[in-house]
Amino acid sequence: MKPSLVLKMGQQLTMTPQLQQAIRLLQLSTLDLQQEIQEALEANPMLERQEDGDDYEGTGGDGAPDAQDGGGSESSAPEQESLYEAADPAEATLGEGDWNESIPNELPVDTVWDDIYQSSASNLPSNDDDEWDFTSRTSVGESLQSHLLWQLNLAPMSDTDRLIAMTLIDSINAQGYLDDSLEEIHAGLDPELEIELDEVEVVLRRIQQFEPAGIGARDLRECLLLQLRQLPVGIPWLEEAQLLVSNHLEALGSRDYSLLMRRMKLKEEQLRDIIELIQTLNPRPGSHIEASEPEYVVPDVIVRKNNGRWQVELNQEAMPRLRVNAHYANLVRRADSSSDNTFMRNQLQEARWFIKSLQSRNETLMKVATQIVEHQRGFLDYGDEAMKPLVLHDIAEAVGMHESTISRVTTQKYMHTPRGIYELKYFFSSHVSTAEGGECSSTAIRAIIKKLVAAENAKKPLSDSKIAGLLEEQGIQVARRTVAKYRESLGIAPSSERKRLM
Incomplete structure (x- = not known):
C-alpha cells in the first residue's frame, strides 16, 4: 500500500490544564491544600488572601475590578496600594532604638557581638514569663539512642567500655530490645582491642540499669x-x-x-x-521515648445540630479565601503586547483559574458531605450501631458525579461531628443481609461485636462462632470467618487471649 494522507473527523476527551489543576486540588488534603495555596501566593503576584472585613471597592465576583481588562487607570487603585509600594530606602535601613546608633570604626578587643548588634533573642519573651516554654516550642522529639547516650555520658567508664556501650546502644531497636546477639556484637568490634565476650556482657548489664527500666533486654x-x-x-x-x-x-x-x-x-x-x-x-520500654512528631487533623467540614436539624458547613479556618489583586489587575492593558504585559495577563488568567478550581473543590466537597450527613443521620443521632450501608455509587448518583470524583473528595477529608472527627471514607461500608430482608452495614456489625465483647464473661470469653450465633439471633446473618475479620479490624484478640481472672 502506498502511503497517503487521509482526513478523518473524530471526538476525543482532552484534559485541559485547568481540569488537571481542578482534579489535583480536589484530591489534596487540607494541609496539602494550604501548602499549595501558599506556593501559589508566592509564585503569582495577582493572588492575595482575602481577610474578613477587607474588601475592595468596585470589584467583581472573583475579587478583580469590573474593568480589569480595559485601560486600567492607576487612579482606581485601592487605598491598600501603599502596602505594595516600595518603602523609602532610608526608612528600610534604619529602625528604632539601637539600630540607629552608628558603629565605631575601632572596637575594643573584648567587644561582644551583643554589645554592637541587636540580637534576635531579644525578641523572645523574658525568663520571668511562666507561660513561655522554650524547650516545648523549639525541640524536636528525642530518640531512644540519644536518651541512652545522654545517660552514658554521665556514667563513669573507661574508653574501651564506652566504645562497647555505644555499639550496644546502636543495636537497641525502637522497642528497647537488643536486635543482635552478644556474639555478633563482639565479632563486630575491633580485634586489635582484644575485647572478651564477658566484657561485652558486663557493659550490657550496666546499660540495662539505665532508664527506662527494662532497656537492652534480649527477650x-x-x-x-x-x-x-x-x-x-x-x-x-x-x-x-x-x-x-x-x-x-x-x-x-x-x-x-x-x-x-x-x-x-x-x-x-x-x-x-x-x-x-x-x-x-511495660513489655516495650522503648516506646516511652519517641522521636516522631505529632500529626494533627484539620477537619474540612463541620456538622452540628441546630433546631433539631443537622447542618453542614465548610471549615472556614481551613479554607483560606483568595482574590485577584485589584491594583495589579488594573495594570493589565488590553492592546499591549509587550513581554511585561503578557506576563501579567497570563498571571491574571492563572489566578482566575486557581480561584475557580478552589471554588469548585469547595462546592463539590459541600455537596458530598451534605449527602453523607443526609444518609447517615442515624449514626449522628445514635452511634455506630445505626450506621447504614453506603457505597460511592449511592453518593455519585445523588450529586450527579462520577464515582472516581467521589473517591477523590472523600480521601483524606475529615468531618467534625458531635461524636468526633471522622474521615469521610468512614461513612462508607458494605452491607450484610438480615433475616427480615433488610441490610445492615459492616460498621454497625463491628459496633455490635465490640459491644458483645465488652459485656462478655472474662473467664469464658466469646468465641467467633458464639458471636456469629448471637448476631444471627438479632437477625444478622454473618459467617464465622466474617466475624473473625471484623474482630481483627477492631484490634480485638481471639477468645483464647482475652481470658482473664475475675
Missing part, C-alpha cells in the same frame, strides 16, 4: 525481670512475680491459669494479684 522474659528487679523490695508478691516470669511465662501467655495455680501452689485470688503486678510492667 520478653529478661525485659520483665529487669523491671521487677528495679521495684522496691517491700512490694507484695514481688518474689512470686519474678518466679512466674522466670519459669512459667509461656503458661501465662496462653492464659492457662489452672496450670499456673497448680504449679505455683497458689489460690485464684493470689494469682490474680501477681498477674496485676506483672501487668503494670
